[in-house]
Amino acid sequence: MPNIVVLVKQVPDTYSERKLAESDHTLDRDSADAVLDEINERAVEEALLLKEAQGGEVTVVSVGPDRATDAIRKALSMGADKAVHVSDEALRGSDVLQTAKVLAAAVGKVEGYDLVIAGNEASDGQAGAVPAILAELLGVPQLTHARKVELDGTTLKVERESEEGITRLEASLPAVVSVGEKINEPRYPSFKGIMAAKKKPVETLTVADLGIDAGEVGLGNAWTSVLEAAPKPPRTAGQRVTDEGDGGSKVAEYLVAQKLI
């Protein structure tokens, strides 16, 4: 019966306009509705499928401001059993390395975890590095970009999908898995699940509770820094090719000129 940890993150809704703060390039959290990242819904779904088939327990771990509770509740309403929420002002502006470190400490709080499931990348930061760094810090195998996960006793089998193709990976538990878009279709939380979520335990921790020095985290102590940020240039009108018998070659010429082929 696997003891599963799912990492979840609250992100600005991809359907609303997302902004960075002018002053320090951190996320302007007030500019958009905050939601549970869709890739994390898939991570939760995968954990629930495993639990439904094999038993065990699903714990949600999230690092984020107080209002990330909403994202945690969503995961609990889908069916996760309990949650650990690391919330601390000192964490503001932390980069992937710091975040992974905090996550590793938080995962360590979940006694006897077998499997950590994460999304392959968050829709806001899109660094896509946290699961790998976390696996390093925990000293366990990483099976990233999974499109299929199978658990047979303590043997984990994953189909990893990348631009090069499909790679079949196998590892022994404990391990870290990150899932991609194709892994599953997440369920809607049932009414019963939503009502039950209210009563599920959420442990709220500060970095001090995790034994991490506040001087190691946050924007001021980050290993990486954002030097510049610019909004995406507006979409241009595009170029229309009128087909006067030579449409095909004109399109090809255009693609060559753009170095697209």
Add this chain to the structure above:
Amino acid sequence: MFEWSETDEMVRAAIREFIGKEIRPHVDELEHGDLPPYELLRKLFAAFGIDALASDTLKKILDKQRAREESGEQSSAKERGSTSLLGAGGQESLGVILCSELCGVSMGMLAAMGVSMGLGAATILARGTLAQKERWLPELVTMEKVAAWALTEPDSGSDAFGGMKSTVRRDGDGYVLNGQKTFITNGPYADTTVVYAKLDEGDGTPQRDRKVLLFVLDKGMDGFVQSKPMRKMGLHSSPTGELFFDNVKLGRDRLLGETEEHKGGDGRDSAKQGFVTERVGVAAMALGVINECQRLCVEYAKQRELWGKPIADFQLIQLKLAKMEVARINVQNMVFNTIERARAGKMPTLAEASAIKWYSSETATEVAMDAVQLFGGNGYMSEYRVEQLARDAKSLMIYAGSNEVQITQTAKGLLGQ
């Protein structure tokens, strides 16, 4: 209560997500009548576990009744009256939220579901014997099967019981049914239909005064014809039809309660029992229309520019938005008030429920017509959806008791008549 609880808001967010992904993309098909709403309703029920919840509740009700009947105990009036399958036990708000959110995009879907569960299944639950409940309800409460509830006839709408012509005559231990019904929601597709008919005892009692009995019919019975969907002004996602009964033979097991002398009174009383719930339900439907109109209008007013500025800057546009806000506050308060009262077990009186139904349906219709006006030519075009909301909202003024009847009943309550 002055706002939705945290749990309510989570439910609302989940329903909105479902509507956005699963219903909005099909609104055109639903509106053109190419897609009956039932598959989507079943999907909705499954997604939120409403089917399992309703099955559990039904099972508990039936187990209790069975145990009681085996011990030979009489049921209390309170238990007989408990007809709520969804939203009981402090969660009255969930059903309300589902109702109003659906009405913002597809009121017909809600009407189809509301009639099947709230009128069809609820009537069997309130009036049926244990065996009848066991026979029809398990598949109805999950929407696996669909129910219709047939009272209205071509010559009797507001005067439903007085003018009713559909007639049953005794035939051995059973009955034979003749007559017709019209404007019946789910009529074209229903698997199970609850039919009101008058008993002709052959003793010369005038038609008007005859006893009203309730029967349950199944699709495909000999002599029972369900018409194709009728064309109508709006509410297109809810199929409405005519029913014809030509010497339909009915066993006694289809007479609800299996007695002509029902403890809960005759068919007239049965229909009246549901009036309060149905009427306050209209307020929840109206709220959905008002919320959606307001949302669409605020967005459009900010974005549509004329004379170099958004139309939101024009005072006559602001007046429309402000009126929508007054409507929203009033109708939402009525809805909150009814939820609180249901929790306290003190439902509104019939006169109050009538006043709520009248006000909220008329207000939603005005708001939606104003929304069409605010959108200008776009408002008159289907693409912008407000014209659909206006056509849908208008139906609220007619069914569940037309508004003139509501006004009359509100006044009767005041005058103590």
